[in-house]
Amino acid sequence: xxxxxxxxxxxxxxxxxxxxxxxxxxxxxHLHDHFPSTDTRRAIPVMPMSLIVEGMAQTAGVLVGHxxxxxxxxxxxxxxxxxLTRDATPGCTxxxxxxxxxxxxxxxxxxxxxxxxxxxxxGESTPEVIGxxxxxxxxxxxxxxxxxxxKDNFVFSESFKTxxxxxxxxxxx
Amino acid sequence: MERxxxxxxxxxxxxxxxxxxxxxVTNEATLxxxxxxxxxxxxxxxxxLEQEFGFKIAxxxxxxxxxxxxxxYVEDGKVTPKGLALLKERVPHFNFAQLEADPSVExxxxxxxxxxxxxFCDQKLQAA
Numbered sequence: 001x002x003x004x005x006x007x008x009x010x011x012x013x014x015x016x017x018x019x020x021x022x023x024x025x026x027x028x029x030h031l032h033d034h035f036p037s038t039d040t041r042r043a044i045p046v047m048p049m050s051l052i053v054e055g056m057a058q059t060a061g062v063l064v065g066h067x068x069x070x071x072x073x074x075x076x077x078x079x080x081x082x083x084l085t086r087d088a089t090p091g092c093t094x095x096x097x098x099x100x101x102x103x104x105x106x107x108x109x110x111x112x113x114x115x116x117x118x119x120x121x122x123g124e125s126t127p128e129v130i131g132x133x134x135x136x137x138x139x140x141x142x143x144x145x146x147x148x149x150x151k152d153n154f155v156f157s158e159s160f161k162t163x164x165x166x167x168x169x170x171x172x173x
Numbered sequence: 174m175e176r177x178x179x180x181x182x183x184x185x186x187x188x189x190x191x192x193x194x195x196x197x198v199t200n201e202a203t204l205x206x207x208x209x210x211x212x213x214x215x216x217x218x219x220x221x222l223e224q225e226f227g228f229k230i231a232x233x234x235x236x237x238x239x240x241x242x243x244x245x246y247v248e249d250g251k252v253t254p255k256g257l258a259l260l261k262e263r264v265p266h267f268n269f270a271q272l273e274a275d276p277s278v279e280x281x282x283x284x285x286x287x288x289x290x291x292x293f294c295d296q297k298l299q300a301a
Contacts, residue, residue, distance in 0.1 A: 077213040080190075102220045106232045109220045136217050142232065143212070 004159050005055040006096065009062070009167035017099045018063035022055050026090040047088040052114060053079060056133040060098035060110040062164070064137050065156055067103060070173035073140035073155045077107065084131035086116060093117040095127055107138040179294050183287065186221045190214055200288040208287075218290075228297045235293060236285060237264050241278050252276040266293035 011019040024031075024047050031045040057076045065074045088094055095115040102109045111134050115127035140149055156173065164171035184198040191208050204210040210218070219230045232238065237260055240246050246256030257276060261269060267284045 078217055080217065102223065104219075104232065106219075107216050109217070136213065136220070138213055138216065 004058070004163060005051055006058050006163065009059075009164065009169060012063070012066065012169055015067045015100060015103070017097065018059055018066075019095065019097045020055075020059040020062075021096070022094045024088055024090050024092050024094065028090075031090060045090055047094070049082075049084050052084060052088065052094065052131070053082050053133055055094060056096050056098060056112045056114065057135055059096040060100075060112055060135050061137060061155075062160060063098050063100060064103070064108045064110065065160075067100070067108070068139075070153060070156045072142075073149060073153055074108075074137050075140050075155060076135060077138040078136035079133070080109070080136055081132060081134040083133075084114065086128070086130040088116055088130070091119050093124070101134075105139065106142045107136065110135050110137070174295075174298055176291055176295055179291050179298070180287070182225050183222075183290055183294065186218060186225060187287070190217045190221055198287055200286065200291070202287050203283050204285050204287070204290070205282040222290075222294060226294055226298060228301055230297075233263065235264075235290075237281065241281050247278050250278055252278055252281065264289075266290075266296060 005022060006020040007022050009018060009020045011017070026045065030048065030051070032043070034046060034048050035044045037043040061074050061076065065072065093116070095117060097113045097115070099111050100108055101111050112132065113129055114131035114133060116130045117127050118125040140155070153173070161171040161173070180200070184195060187193060187198045187204075187208060188195055191204075191210055191214060193208050197208060202208055204214075204218075215236050219235055222228075222235075223230055240256055240259055240263070241252070243256075246253055246259060252260070252272065253276075257269070257272065260267070260272075260281070266289050268286070268289060269284065272280050272284050
């Protein structure tokens, strides 16, 4: 598994919305560098916001790809909006909800909500909305320049199939 | 809807989609040259226009696709008369005076102005 920033898909309403979660673990190497201790303060391990955007891109990207049976090469073309108001720390769960706003043969726009769920002695906290991430995806083979790409769908690789299978979703593509 | 009202809505859309200032969005401004739009922005702007005005935009309807890469329509860096005729048919909202005077292929992007966008929306709204 490479470069996967969502752990499980928990809800999929085809062509409409998808919800995925990511558990943040102290075992993730990047947290040791983001941010390391200095002479004057201890380390501050927080999930990099750029990777939270990537988590939303994977959630929304799978939703958009699923809409056409993963025939299109769906690539992130634009981050229209990304606002995050709180740090996500180890032990917490990030919950991504992506909704298709518009969908055409050329691509799709999505709206996304990021929620944070904290572990507590009594279980899990109520999800708290910590951000909004709106994205634009392009169907690569429908590009305006008429550029041709390899036939093989290199976007939805084996890692995505595994993610779908372990989430209980059919991945026959 | 009045053209001035359409312009105001388009100005808001372009400020949002292209991260430009209000005063940069003038009728004469070119989307690709002056406002820095890239091909993916055209898709973004299409989506935003559809949402704002409630009409549908087919792929290639707003900005011509494929014509300027086709040797049938471009020769020696210039749009052929056949190419020009096809452009007029595909994107009638463009003002072709400049391209007719100098049919260099790079001038196709230069005639895609904010004013052309206003005309496009005006025509779509009137046809609805």
